[in-house]
Amino acid sequence: MELDCFGTGLDVECLVPQIDNTEQTDRLFQQSSQIYQDTSTSNDDDAAAAAAAAAATPPLPKLISSLWDWALLISPFFFWGTAMVAMKQVLPKAGPFFVSTFRLIPAGFLLIAFASSTARKMPSGTMAWLSISLFALIDATCFQGFLAQGLQRTSAGLGSVIIDSQPLTVAVLATLLFGESIGVVGVAGLVLGVVGLLLLEVPVTNLDGNDFSLWGNGEWWMLLAAQSMAVGTVMVRWVSKYSDPVMATGWHMVIGGVPLVVISVLNHDPAISGSLKELTSTDLLALLYTSIFGSAISYGVYFYNATRGSLTKLSSLTFLTPMFASVFGFLYLGETFSPVQMVGALVTVVSIYLVNYRSNWKI
Incomplete structure (x- = not known):
C-alpha cells in the first residue's frame, strides 16, 4: 500500500x-x-x-574586512592626536584663536551637511537651541580656546595627555550627577590620575628657575581645556534629549566658533590682521587637516563606531590619542618629555585605562 x-x-x-x-x-x-x-x-x-x-571561502576578504574595522575604530584617535601636532605647527603664524575658529566652523558645517544627507532632523524649539548653545560655549568655545592657548606653551604630546585625562573628571561628574558607581578599580584609577597630572604639571613650573605664572603655564591651560571637555561630555545626555546628537555636534561647532572669531579679531591674530597671505601651502594644509580630519571626519567616524555598539572599545582606546600626538610631535617637531613628565604620562595613561575598564561603569 x-x-x-x-x-x-x-x-x-x-x-x-x-x-x-x-x-x-x-x-x-x-x-x-x-x-x-x-x-x-x-x-x-x-x-x-x-x-x-x-x-572554502578565501581568508583574504575576511582579513581585509577585519583590518578595515580596526582602522575605523582607531582613526578618530589618530586624527585627534596628529591634529594637535598640526595645530602646534601653524599656531605662531595664524594665531591661536583663528586656528580654533578654523577648526570649528568649517567642520561644523560639514557635519551638518552629513547629518542632513542621512535624514537627521534639524534642531527645533527653544530648549534644543538653548542646550546646543550652552554646549557650544563650554565644549567648543572654552575647550578650543583653552587648547589653543595651552598649545602655545607646551608640547603637543604632553598637552594631549592632559587633555585626554578628561575621563577622570567625567567619572566624578557621572557619580555626583547620575549616581553611577565607579567601583574600587575606578577609585584607584582616579587617585592615580591625580598623581599623574601632578607629575605632568607641577615640576615644569620650576625647572627653568623662573617664577611660576598660572596663566603663562601651558599645562594649566590644557587642564582647563580637559575640564571643559569633561563637562561637555556630561552635557551630551541633556543635549540629546532635545536634538539629534550628530546634528547638535555640528551646530555646536558652528555656534561655538563665533565667539572665537570675535576674540581672534580683538587679539589681532596674524591671520586676521593681514598676514594670512604669508601662510605657506604646508600651513594651509595643516589648517585644513585640523578642520576636516581633526574635527569633521574624526567626529563622524566616532559617532559611526558608537552606533555599531563598540562603546567599550572606544573608551578603552582613549590613551591612543596622546600616543599618536607624542610620536608625531617627536618626529615633526622634535618634542620630548622630561623624565618626570614621562612617568606622569605613563601613570595618567594607566589611570585612564583603569577608569575606562572598571566593571560597573555604564554611560
Missing part, C-alpha cells in the same frame, strides 16, 4: 488510510519512518555542503 506524503525536512506528513490489518500497519509505519530518515539525511548533507563552502 502506498503512502501519500508531503512536506520537507522535519515537517513531513503522511496520509494513512484506514486499515484493519496489524501487519499492514507495521509496514506503513516502517515506510513513513524511512521517508523521514531519507529527508533528514538529505538536510544533513545540505548543511555539510554549506559548511564546506563557507570553509
Whole structure:
C-alpha cells in the first residue's frame, strides 16, 4: 500500500488510510519512518555542503574586512592626536584663536551637511537651541580656546595627555550627577590620575628657575581645556534629549566658533590682521587637516563606531590619542618629555585605562 506524503525536512506528513490489518500497519509505519530518515539525511548533507563552502571561502576578504574595522575604530584617535601636532605647527603664524575658529566652523558645517544627507532632523524649539548653545560655549568655545592657548606653551604630546585625562573628571561628574558607581578599580584609577597630572604639571613650573605664572603655564591651560571637555561630555545626555546628537555636534561647532572669531579679531591674530597671505601651502594644509580630519571626519567616524555598539572599545582606546600626538610631535617637531613628565604620562595613561575598564561603569 502506498503512502501519500508531503512536506520537507522535519515537517513531513503522511496520509494513512484506514486499515484493519496489524501487519499492514507495521509496514506503513516502517515506510513513513524511512521517508523521514531519507529527508533528514538529505538536510544533513545540505548543511555539510554549506559548511564546506563557507570553509572554502578565501581568508583574504575576511582579513581585509577585519583590518578595515580596526582602522575605523582607531582613526578618530589618530586624527585627534596628529591634529594637535598640526595645530602646534601653524599656531605662531595664524594665531591661536583663528586656528580654533578654523577648526570649528568649517567642520561644523560639514557635519551638518552629513547629518542632513542621512535624514537627521534639524534642531527645533527653544530648549534644543538653548542646550546646543550652552554646549557650544563650554565644549567648543572654552575647550578650543583653552587648547589653543595651552598649545602655545607646551608640547603637543604632553598637552594631549592632559587633555585626554578628561575621563577622570567625567567619572566624578557621572557619580555626583547620575549616581553611577565607579567601583574600587575606578577609585584607584582616579587617585592615580591625580598623581599623574601632578607629575605632568607641577615640576615644569620650576625647572627653568623662573617664577611660576598660572596663566603663562601651558599645562594649566590644557587642564582647563580637559575640564571643559569633561563637562561637555556630561552635557551630551541633556543635549540629546532635545536634538539629534550628530546634528547638535555640528551646530555646536558652528555656534561655538563665533565667539572665537570675535576674540581672534580683538587679539589681532596674524591671520586676521593681514598676514594670512604669508601662510605657506604646508600651513594651509595643516589648517585644513585640523578642520576636516581633526574635527569633521574624526567626529563622524566616532559617532559611526558608537552606533555599531563598540562603546567599550572606544573608551578603552582613549590613551591612543596622546600616543599618536607624542610620536608625531617627536618626529615633526622634535618634542620630548622630561623624565618626570614621562612617568606622569605613563601613570595618567594607566589611570585612564583603569577608569575606562572598571566593571560597573555604564554611560
